[in-house]
Amino acid sequence: xxxxxxxxxxxxxxxxxxxxxxxxxxxxxxxxxxxxxxxxxxxxxxxxxxxxxxxxxxxxxxxxxxxxxxxxxxxxxxxxxxxxxxxxxxxxxxxxxxxxxxxxxxxxxxxxxxxxxxxxxxxxxxxxxxxxxxxxxxxxxxxxxxxxxxxxxxxxxxxxxxxxxxxxxxxxxxxxxxxxxxxxxxxxxxxxxxxxxxxxxxxxxxxxxxxxxxxxxxxxxxxxxxxxxxxxxxxxxxxxxxxxxxxxx
Amino acid sequence: xxxxxxxxxxxxxxxxxxxxxxxxxxxxxxxxxxxxxxxxxxxxxxxxxxxxxxxxxxxxxxxxxxxxxxxxxxxxxxxxxxxxxxxxxxxxxxxxxxxxxxxxxxxxxxxxxxxxxxxxxxxxxxxxxxxxxxxxxxxxxxxxxxxxxxxxxxxxxxxxxxxxxxxxxxxxxxxxxxxxxxxxxxxxxxxxxxxxxxxxxxxxxxxxxxxxxxxxxxxxxxxxxxxxxxxxxxxxxxxxxxxxxxxxxxxxxxxxxxxxxxxxxxxxxxxxxxxxxxxxxxxxxxxxxxxxxxxxxxxxxxxxxxxxxxxxxxxxxxxxxxxxxxxxxxxxxxxxxxxxxxxxxxxxxxxxxxxxxxxxxxxxxxxxxxxxxxxxxxxxxxxxxxxxxxxxxxxxxxxxxxxxxxxxxxxxxxxxxxxxxxxxxxxxxxxxxxxxxxxxxxxxxxxxxxxxxxxxxxxxxxxxxxxxx
Numbered sequence: 001x002x003x004x005x006x007x008x009x010x011x012x013x014x015x016x017x018x019x020x021x022x023x024x025x026x027x028x029x030x031x032x033x034x035x036x037x038x039x040x041x042x043x044x045x046x047x048x049x050x051x052x053x054x055x056x057x058x059x060x061x062x063x064x065x066x067x068x069x070x071x072x073x074x075x076x077x078x079x080x081x082x083x084x085x086x087x088x089x090x091x092x093x094x095x096x097x098x099x100x101x102x103x104x105x106x107x108x109x110x111x112x113x114x115x116x117x118x119x120x121x122x123x124x125x126x127x128x129x130x131x132x133x134x135x136x137x138x139x140x141x142x143x144x145x146x147x148x149x150x151x152x153x154x155x156x157x158x159x160x161x162x163x164x165x166x167x168x169x170x171x172x173x174x175x176x177x178x179x180x181x182x183x184x185x186x187x188x189x190x191x192x193x194x195x196x197x198x199x200x201x202x203x204x205x206x207x208x209x210x211x212x213x214x215x216x217x218x219x220x221x222x223x224x225x226x227x228x229x230x231x232x233x234x235x236x237x238x239x240x241x242x243x244x245x246x247x248x249x
Numbered sequence: 250x251x252x253x254x255x256x257x258x259x260x261x262x263x264x265x266x267x268x269x270x271x272x273x274x275x276x277x278x279x280x281x282x283x284x285x286x287x288x289x290x291x292x293x294x295x296x297x298x299x300x301x302x303x304x305x306x307x308x309x310x311x312x313x314x315x316x317x318x319x320x321x322x323x324x325x326x327x328x329x330x331x332x333x334x335x336x337x338x339x340x341x342x343x344x345x346x347x348x349x350x351x352x353x354x355x356x357x358x359x360x361x362x363x364x365x366x367x368x369x370x371x372x373x374x375x376x377x378x379x380x381x382x383x384x385x386x387x388x389x390x391x392x393x394x395x396x397x398x399x400x401x402x403x404x405x406x407x408x409x410x411x412x413x414x415x416x417x418x419x420x421x422x423x424x425x426x427x428x429x430x431x432x433x434x435x436x437x438x439x440x441x442x443x444x445x446x447x448x449x450x451x452x453x454x455x456x457x458x459x460x461x462x463x464x465x466x467x468x469x470x471x472x473x474x475x476x477x478x479x480x481x482x483x484x485x486x487x488x489x490x491x492x493x494x495x496x497x498x499x500x501x502x503x504x505x506x507x508x509x510x511x512x513x514x515x516x517x518x519x520x521x522x523x524x525x526x527x528x529x530x531x532x533x534x535x536x537x538x539x540x541x542x543x544x545x546x547x548x549x550x551x552x553x554x555x556x557x558x559x560x561x562x563x564x565x566x567x568x569x570x571x572x573x574x575x576x577x578x579x580x581x582x583x584x585x586x587x588x589x590x591x592x593x594x595x596x597x598x599x600x601x602x603x604x605x606x607x608x609x610x611x612x613x614x615x616x617x618x619x620x621x622x623x624x625x626x627x628x629x630x631x632x633x634x635x636x637x638x639x640x641x642x643x644x645x646x647x648x649x650x651x652x653x654x655x656x657x658x659x660x661x662x663x664x665x666x667x668x669x670x671x672x673x674x675x676x677x678x679x680x681x682x683x684x685x686x687x688x689x690x691x692x693x694x695x696x697x698x699x700x701x702x703x704x705x706x707x708x709x710x711x712x713x714x715x716x717x718x
Binding site: 084096 | 664667675678680685688689
């Protein structure tokens, strides 16, 4: 069965640069994988390409989710297929409150004739805020404007909890968080995965995050390609010898 | 009786429909001294008003058009094309039941009687040249508040009206104030007695129905010492391939320690030249707030002005302009500080879409030496397309010393990254754009009364989504 994310022979260009070459990866439905690699290996480019960012040109290969091709689809369509990208650097939008933004996102997922209930929406929003130890007033603030690094990450997670995607691309979600906050985040993600069977791809250059998130499988990305796949043993390897030890001679 | 027949109806905005009407009063096409006599005869005006009209027309004919600075599209305006006076009668009614069926239907479709019941202290509804309906709450009437059409104001309350008439905006102030003075008809006259605070707003609604028509209302508001009032005006017209002209004059007199809030929502159809002169004088300790939103028209030239005459008078102009394909919004504010310790604020936000042009002309003039006057001006422009255009022309004239002026201007674009972020949450492109635009104007929208703010937000969404969708 074709469930999950499948990338085959992908070559990716952004501006004038080729960032991925003949890249392949499969994350079967419901599994959580991790993609590790040094800065500049092409990890964030991959997540933007999956999400359909218009600046990322797919030269070769294809990306599909649950058997449906993603290439050529608009970012909002890909999002509504159930793919969520937690941004490394979320943008600020002055004047658009977190609550109104989330409301628009929920409404965009409703079918024709489906009615939006403000009461249910706010009840759900408040549950998610509570789960992340965020004040209710947080949802009245302008989206990401004046947020600390930690608040931005929690805001990404808030969106994820509320929108309940089928597949989460988690791009450096622990940057700016202390150990307690990282643990709390890992806990929320675990809960969501148990409830909804969400799969995902953790993208990080920083393997210590994985002790909390415990992915099913790990992949090492170097120079636009996966050079090794495996399990937890890879973490130790990176911590001892660094990414360069995976480079082919 | 035959039910009114709609001859044009489009879904884009709720104001875009028209009824076929017979006008018993029509001054004919074109402008001459005979046009003015026709208007004066129809209204049965006193000789001094007739003389005033004729003198104003002479001034209008002598004045040149402001070609050196006006937007180029003004050249499309042809004065000979218009009817300068069209009416079914000259008297306004105090009950909707007495208003003619087409006119009544028009205002019902625009939601005016409904708003009147819900939250307004008084309503005047003008249809083409004359007010069709004017009424205020009896309680306010008993307290001495006057809210009638300006023609009625001139006839019934000359002792209050005449001393201010043409004093704040002189006939020869500019070509269009002279035009208005020659052919004026309709508009509001409001008087609030000293010390009275009117809590609910008074509202005037200006409707153009006829094609090739010019509407020239004239409004005078006098707020007595220590009194407070809020006035709102709205306007619409059906769209048409033929031009329409709207050229109003508004004069405000706000006596010591009084407060006036003047809210204007301009949503003319895109065939209307909207060329208006609006000015208020604030006496000692008085406050004028001008809250202005320009969405419609082909060309708007509107620069609300506040003369801060008395010590410690305060003035504020908050404005939003949306310029869509083929539109030019040339707006701004003028603050003239005459008294010491006066303060003013100008905040404007403009959005340009498609080939739309939004230009801001703000003028601050501080006269008193050692005045300790303050002004803060902030102009923010948002461009949505590569072809959109925005310009700011600030003029600051500061005399004397110990006066403080701040001027800030910014131009921004909605970035691809912002749109990608919103789209990544499932929000379609057009809606992502309108959410970002709404974010840009949200803070200012909150200054409008809630009933208007919600409608404006919806209108701006329609404009933005329509422009890209």
